[in-house]
Amino acid sequence: MCGIVGYVGPREALTVLLPALRRLEYRGYDSAGVATVHRGTLEVRKAVGKIARLEAVLQKDPPRGAVGVAHTRWATHGRPSDANAHPHTDCTASLAIVHNGIIGNYRELRQALAREGHRFHSQTDTEVIAHLIERHRENGLPEAMRRAARELQGAYAIACVTKEAPGMLVAVRCGSSPLIIGVGEGEVFLASDIPALLGETREILVLGEGEQAILRAGDITLCTLTGEPVQRSATTIPWDREAAEKGGYAHFMLKEIFEQPEAVRNTMRDRVDLEAGEIRIPELGLPDRELVGLNRLCFVACGTSLNAALVGKYLVEAFARLPVEVDVASEFRYRQPVLDSRVLTVPISQSGETADTLAALREAREQGARSVAICNVVGSSVAREADGVLYTRAGIEIGVASTKAFTAQLTALILLAVKLGLARGFADRALVRTVLKGLGDIPDLMAGVLAQNEMIRAVGARFAASRDCLYLGRGLHYPLALEGALKLKEIAYIHAEGYSAGEMKHGPIALIDEHMPVVAITPRGPTYEKMAANIEEVKARDGIVIAVATAGDSEIGVQADVVLPVPAALYWLQPLLVALPLQLLAYHMAVLRGCDVDQPRNLAKSVTVE
Numbered sequence: 001m002c003g004i005v006g007y008v009g010p011r012e013a014l015t016v017l018l019p020a021l022r023r024l025e026y027r028g029y030d031s032a033g034v035a036t037v038h039r040g041t042l043e044v045r046k047a048v049g050k051i052a053r054l055e056a057v058l059q060k061d062p063p064r065g066a067v068g069v070a071h072t073r074w075a076t077h078g079r080p081s082d083a084n085a086h087p088h089t090d091c092t093a094s095l096a097i098v099h100n101g102i103i104g105n106y107r108e109l110r111q112a113l114a115r116e117g118h119r120f121h122s123q124t125d126t127e128v129i130a131h132l133i134e135r136h137r138e139n140g141l142p143e144a145m146r147r148a149a150r151e152l153q154g155a156y157a158i159a160c161v162t163k164e165a166p167g168m169l170v171a172v173r174c175g176s177s178p179l180i181i182g183v184g185e186g187e188v189f190l191a192s193d194i195p196a197l198l199g200e201t202r203e204i205l206v207l208g209e210g211e212q213a214i215l216r217a218g219d220i221t222l223c224t225l226t227g228e229p230v231q232r233s234a235t236t237i238p239w240d241r242e243a244a245e246k247g248g249y250a251h252f253m254l255k256e257i258f259e260q261p262e263a264v265r266n267t268m269r270d271r272v273d274l275e276a277g278e279i280r281i282p283e284l285g286l287p288d289r290e291l292v293g294l295n296r297l298c299f300v301a302c303g304t305s306l307n308a309a310l311v312g313k314y315l316v317e318a319f320a321r322l323p324v325e326v327d328v329a330s331e332f333r334y335r336q337p338v339l340d341s342r343v344l345t346v347p348i349s350q351s352g353e354t355a356d357t358l359a360a361l362r363e364a365r366e367q368g369a370r371s372v373a374i375c376n377v378v379g380s381s382v383a384r385e386a387d388g389v390l391y392t393r394a395g396i397e398i399g400v401a402s403t404k405a406f407t408a409q410l411t412a413l414i415l416l417a418v419k420l421g422l423a424r425g426f427a428d429r430a431l432v433r434t435v436l437k438g439l440g441d442i443p444d445l446m447a448g449v450l451a452q453n454e455m456i457r458a459v460g461a462r463f464a465a466s467r468d469c470l471y472l473g474r475g476l477h478y479p480l481a482l483e484g485a486l487k488l489k490e491i492a493y494i495h496a497e498g499y500s501a502g503e504m505k506h507g508p509i510a511l512i513d514e515h516m517p518v519v520a521i522t523p524r525g526p527t528y529e530k531m532a533a534n535i536e537e538v539k540a541r542d543g544i545v546i547a548v549a550t551a552g553d554s555e556i557g558v559q560a561d562v563v564l565p566v567p568a569a570l571y572w573l574q575p576l577l578v579a580l581p582l583q584l585l586a587y588h589m590a591v592l593r594g595c596d597v598d599q600p601r602n603l604a605k606s607v608t609v610e
């Protein structure tokens with residue numbers, strides 16, 4: 001996600017835009033830029049990297065003007081670079097826009113605009129918007145923007161200024177990317193998020209879905225994208241700034257847990273053609289004919305990303321009938337793996353900077369293996385050095401414990417498994433359509449699970465004093481058992497082990513007693529009966545069972561001490577739902593134990609050293 005700010009009023013816009021932009025830097029910091037309008041001239045300044053880099057540029061040559069927009073970027077399309085930094089302008093540099101979100105149909109629009117003679121200078125989806133508005137400029141900026149917005153597909157928040165309307169700032173919003181309007185004395189503010197406004201005003205209006213705001217010094221006009229007037233009164237923000245950066249959540253981790261439906265939706269966006277039952281990932285970098293020739297796939301990753309890779313093994317072997325190995329990256333890089341050009345290595349890394357994963361990728365490439373990275377940070381080292389990349393679009397993940405990146409990785413792995421299966425001729429078309437339709441329903445089902453947060457907090461309170469915990473799962477849910485245990489370990493500092501439930505009788509069953517909770521992942525599916533038997537084995541030894549089960553499953557309700565329900569879903573999609581109660585349980589136990597949830601002891605967000 002990116003950060004947008006805007007200002008129109010009596011002051012020099014830059015004096016308002018920069019401090020406001022700094023308060024949004026947590027939303028992304030690949031590049032930053034500002035555009036103002038002064039005496040009929042549009043002034044644009046940009047810089048790659050954090051806002052401090054932009055400030056250095058501005059000190060030498062500050063843009064003047066009492067109206068302007070600014071942007072801090074989290075790259076989704078196009079690497080971090082000066083050319084890809086926002087704001088973007090039209091052909092005549094008359095207008096400048098900043099954008100947060102994803103334009104799903106930008107390729108087609110870009111081709112049509114290029115045919116009309118528009119010249120592009122970036123690889124971004126955003127630049128298309130500037131030229132679309134330019135195409136309709138004779139109608140005036142508000143109408144031109146409405147017409148442009150009606151041609152866009154996707155979720156976006158856009159703000160625009162033009163030298164042809166010096167005292168005006170226009171914004172539109174469609175889908176999940178928020179836009180907040182701040183009401184001042186004879187001045188108006190615009191921002192992606194509340195923190196940017198704190199310090200200037202606490203009176204805000206939220207721009208609604210499919211609405212446009214036309215802002216002038218001391219005047220706010222709202223309308224729909226067809227120009228119908230919208231009436232809305234301002235509300236007062238109760239938060240302080242630090243609370244606001246977390247969107248009102250107590251921790252970034254909790255905010256990111258609740259951002260998962262959007263992370264999954266964005267990771268799927270413009271990659272699934274439900275009608276045709278196809279997957280489109282142009283940046284994968286490997287044509288279908290090369291996918292057909294593969295004889296093995298090697299996942300390499302660390303931590304939570306490794307747990308996602310283990311889920312990927314089940315998916316790829318089931319859909320593509322391609323043998324899959326999963327390696328701890330720090331082992332892979334030293335075990336002299338046997339690789340060649342018919343092996344596809346897939347490093348999975350949220351940060352794209354994990355030293356072990358990057359080294360494993362380099363080892364694979366040295367041996368001639370092909371590579372496709374699954375990364376969350378555009379332009380990161382792992383993403384850059386692989387042959388191709390499948391970006392998760394979870395947005396910036398600040399909490400050290402990975403949550404939304406994990407479910408975004410699972411989403412990407414489903415897309416990759418189906419893509420490989422279709423290319424290799426093993427995936428059943430009917431099943432593919434069922435899976436892809438089911439995947440489209442997952443964000444709403446996730447929201448339903450997240451609505452149980454208070455109930456899960458109460459369960460966490462009951463077990464927060466535990467010293468040990470065992471997580472059990474089978475099949476696709478075995479990696480989820482590992483992930484649930486990892487979450488509890490890393491943020492609550494409770495010794496927790498994830499185990500294949502079938503392995504319990506080969507040792508861990510000796511640990512079972514009335515003091516150690518056992519989390520049994522038991523949704524309805526191919527492993528259900530076996531899991532139910534494992535629960536019985538635990539209960540027969542006075543164990544305490546917390547079952548993650550399909551909502552309404554009365555049988556498990558009788559067996560288990562506690563049930564954390566998830567909606568019924570296709571087996572292949574269940575991990576996306578099961579992950580949520582596991583994350584929330586660990587989160588609440590950690591908070592109740594007074595742990596630093598966002599920055600757990602001894603950990604770092606990205607382990608860039610061996």
Ligand code: AGP
Pocket residue numbers: 302303304305348349350351352353354357400401402403490604605606607
């Ligand atoms: C997960 O919650 C941890 N933060 C950690 O295990 C992490 O998954 C691991 O360090 C890998 O990071 P990456 O995905 O950025 O490569």
